[in-house]
Amino acid sequence: MLTDAYARRFSYLRLSVTEICNFRCSYCLPDGNDCDSRAGELTLSEIKRLVTAFAKLGTRKVRITGGEPSLRKDLTEIIATCKAIPGIEKVALTTNGYRLKRDALAWQQAGLDAVNVSVDSLDADTFHLVTGQDKLADILDGITHAKAIGIKQVKINTVLLKQHNALALPDFLKFVQQQAIALRFIELMRTGDNAGFYQRQHLSGASIQQQLLAQGWQLNTKANTDGPALEYSHPAYQGQIGLIMPYSKDFCADCNRLRVSSKGQLYLCLFTDSHQDLRRLLQSDNSAPLMHFLQQAVQGKAFSHQLAADYSGSTRHLAQIGG
Numbered sequence: 001m002l003t004d005a006y007a008r009r010f011s012y013l014r015l016s017v018t019e020i021c022n023f024r025c026s027y028c029l030p031d032g033n034d035c036d037s038r039a040g041e042l043t044l045s046e047i048k049r050l051v052t053a054f055a056k057l058g059t060r061k062v063r064i065t066g067g068e069p070s071l072r073k074d075l076t077e078i079i080a081t082c083k084a085i086p087g088i089e090k091v092a093l094t095t096n097g098y099r100l101k102r103d104a105l106a107w108q109q110a111g112l113d114a115v116n117v118s119v120d121s122l123d124a125d126t127f128h129l130v131t132g133q134d135k136l137a138d139i140l141d142g143i144t145h146a147k148a149i150g151i152k153q154v155k156i157n158t159v160l161l162k163q164h165n166a167l168a169l170p171d172f173l174k175f176v177q178q179q180a181i182a183l184r185f186i187e188l189m190r191t192g193d194n195a196g197f198y199q200r201q202h203l204s205g206a207s208i209q210q211q212l213l214a215q216g217w218q219l220n221t222k223a224n225t226d227g228p229a230l231e232y233s234h235p236a237y238q239g240q241i242g243l244i245m246p247y248s249k250d251f252c253a254d255c256n257r258l259r260v261s262s263k264g265q266l267y268l269c270l271f272t273d274s275h276q277d278l279r280r281l282l283q284s285d286n287s288a289p290l291m292h293f294l295q296q297a298v299q300g301k302a303f304s305h306q307l308a309a310d311y312s313g314s315t316r317h318l319a320q321i322g323g
């Protein structure tokens with residue numbers, strides 16, 4: 001099992017498969033792609049070797065992310081490859097939803113267990129303004145479709161933005177009252193590129209948490225491979241509300257995840273400036289050297305990010321490593 005110096009165990013791999021994205025989310029890639037090349041993206045066989053080594057070291061869940069992972073033409077094969085690796089129990093995807101309606105069935109048939117879709121506003125104009133794409137209705141249809149075809153877990157991610165969705169809690173609550181879906185608010189994180197935007201738009205999730213508790217929402221228990229969200233349920237609501245609050249105390253204490261970028265770099269944390277190139281260890285089916293490297297590398301994982309000191313490491317934006 002991959003275990004770090006603080007006895008944290010890593011059962012969850014976040015694997016980015018591309019840095020490319022077709023959206024222009026104002027907190028992430030406001031000017032669109034700053035990388036227009038697919039050169040150097042991990043190939044299917046490199047992904048297979050990578051995930052095999054992680055699985056032998058105790059990884060049970062792989063979340064495929066990006067950039068926008070659905071822009072990879074071989075995404076369905078990537079899902080099937082990850083799902084077929086002994087030890088991998090759950091294959092999940094984080095997507096902007098652009099290809100959900102078209103491809104969700106193929107992904108589900110390839111073994112996709114879970115999909116998280118970014119929806120920053122339930123108002124079509126605001127959604128357009130924040131993401132640069134006038135596609136809210138399409139993406140909501142895609143979410144309905146993904147649930148209807150039997151993808152076991154479908155969730156929504158909403159970045160909390162002072163200007164755009166700070167006052168929209170009643171709309172989001174109404175949405176989850178009628179839909180059996182978990183909607184998670186993510187506190188906006190400062191990255192290398194978004195300092196000014198962060199200053200203007202960051203909002204703590206604490207007041208939403210207080211409102212939920214005051215209205216009788218109850219914290220759900222977590223599985224070992226779950227991400228950092230605190231998810232709450234209420235008997236009068238079909239869905240759940242979650243909060244991802246990286247600025248809160250002890251957020252990193254139970255970190256269970258590691259990241260590999262689409263170019264095969266190991267990131268021990270979302271916000272670090274040191275990453276290690278794994279590519280040379282992905283050229284052979286012998287997992288042993290890669291497993292040994294990972295076991296050593298994980299000892300260098302810091303206890304926590306340093307966001308409170310405005311330090312984002314070398315992370316310019318989250319499309320670079322998949323959030």
Ligand SMILES: Nc1nc2c(ncn2[C@@H]2O[C@H](COP(=O)(O)OP(=O)(O)OP(=O)(O)O)[C@@H](O)[C@H]2O)c(=O)[nH]1
Nearest residue numbers: 094116157186226227228229244246257270322323
């Ligand atoms: N700071 C920090 N933020 C994270 C971490 N993991 C997830 N997030 C934030 O939460 C966002 C949404 O995460 P998802 O890709 O939906 O994955 P998840 O929350 O692990 O999802 P589940 O597997 O459903 O629990 C990420 O893009 C990040 O913005 C983390 O380890 N550290």
Ligand SMILES: C[S@@+](CC[C@H](N)C(=O)[O-])C[C@H]1O[C@@H](n2cnc3c(N)ncnc32)[C@H](O)[C@@H]1O
Nearest residue numbers: 028066067094095096118157188189318319323
């Ligand atoms: C980087 S995206 C990659 C996957 C896909 N393109 C998507 O948007 O779901 C993953 C998640 O990170 C979130 N995200 C991006 N930049 C962020 C930031 N600076 N702070 C908080 N969340 C951010 C997005 O809203 C999205 O839910």
Ligand code: SF4
Nearest residue numbers: 021023025028096319
């Ligand atoms: S958050 Fe996702 S969809 Fe939006 S620009 Fe970043 S990578 Fe693209």
Ligand code: SF4
Nearest residue numbers: 252255269270304305
């Ligand atoms: S910020 Fe780093 S240490 Fe903290 S939860 Fe995220 S990946 Fe883990």
